[in-house]
Ligand code: MLT
Ligand code: MN
């Protein structure tokens with residue numbers, strides 16, 4: 571299985587257009603020290619030519635240029651076979667409408683996420699005005715085969731695991747399954763990848779699931795719990811926003827640090843997070859624990 575990190579920033583990207591926090595300033599003046607990043611999304615493929623997106627970001631148009639794909643013979647060519655969603659947040663779903671030219675798309679989402687994009691953000695009916703979109707429900711802990719648009723099996727399977735996380739703020743109802751992590755497995759190679767860009771907490775059960783994956787792509791939104799409050803740009807803690815902070819006791823670094831032998835990479839990194847600085851003490855702390863701060867364009871083969 572081929573995996574490409576298409577985007578590794580949280581909503582707003584890095585630098586964020588209206589932000590002049592220390593890290594956004596650095597990204598503008600010294601991009602070698604703080605590499606710009608697009609909004610979080612990844613692509614997986616069994617054959618390196620036909621891809622499934624894990625979330626569809628508002629930056630999808632530029633991101634698709636990163637995918638290796640053969641020069642097509644025809645006039646139109648759609649390298650995206652389908653999209654698997656972890657939640658209905660705008661930074662993970664606005665890209666659906668931007669893929670409407672595909673004319674035919676497939677989507678995998680939980681019932682809770684499906685309802686929000688159907689009735690609240692209405693991204694699904696808007697996209698459906700242009701393209702035929704087949705939606706298949708993701709049921710927690712049940713494996714689903716990812717098939718190509720022509721109906722043939724790709725050999726990739728996805729399982730969703732509910733993680734702590736509420737609905738987006740524009741959702742009209744609260745149900746289970748608003749936020750899930752994804753485990754993508756390749757039947758042929760046996761390789762597996764966990765994709766968890768939003769996660770409000772880690773318990774032993776979830777850690778065990780992650781420990782079984784060859785590659786773990788995990789929520790790196792905030793460095794500290796009070797990051798936005800400290801900068802004077804927000805009122806809610808990281809945990810209140812359903813993002814377990816990276817640092818500190820009980821933080822994701824301490825917990826993921828225990829999964830030695832697994833490749834562990836942070837993604838969905840907020841523009842304020844100090845681990846974005848290439849040579850800062852926060853980056854060194856992440857690397858000492860054996861983890862990697864994800865960057866756009868990173869590739870893995872499992
Ligand atoms: C999040 O990651 O918590 C959401 O994307 C928030 C947002 O889009 O504002
Ligand atoms: Mn987000």
Ligand code: ZN
Nearest residue numbers: 589591594841
């Ligand atoms: Zn910023």
